[in-house]
Amino acid sequence: MLVIEVTNAREVVRQRIGKLGSRLIGKVVDAEAQVEKALMQEMENAFREFGIEARIYSVDGPAMVGRSHLELPIQVREERVVEL
Numbered sequence: 876m877l878v879i880e881v882t883n884a885r886e887v888v889r890q891r892i893g894k895l896g897s898r899l900i901g902k903v904v905d906a907e908a909q910v911e912k913a914l915m916q917e918m919e920n921a922f923r924e925f926g927i928e929a930r931i932y933s934v935d936g937p938a939m940v941g942r943s944h945l946e947l948p949i950q951v952r953e954e955r956v957v958e959l
Contacts, residue, residue, distance in 0.1 A: 878937075878945065879914070880939055881907065881910050881911065881914070884906040884909070884910040884911075885906045887910050888906040888909055888910065889906075907935075908933065908935075908953075911933040912933065912953065915931050915933060915953065915955055918931055919931065919957050922957045923957060923959070926959060927957065928957055928958055928959060929956075929957045930954065930955070930956055931954070931957065932953070932954050933951070933952040933953040933954075934949045934950060934951050935949070935950045935952050936948040936949040936950050937949055
């Protein structure tokens, strides 16, 4: 199992939508959800290309605590099933 924590979602979205749009981050635009959705699409494409079947989840709640602990109160935002 892989756990990927995007640590600069706000900056990525800010670069994509510019200064004016950056004011909307957190109010209208959920930066983490947008970046995760784009990553999920790229992962889905790569998995299909390599013949990998998987379930990819975008969840809200988990947080890394230091380097050795993961807190897991989760709410699934989106799920994709990659099948060949």
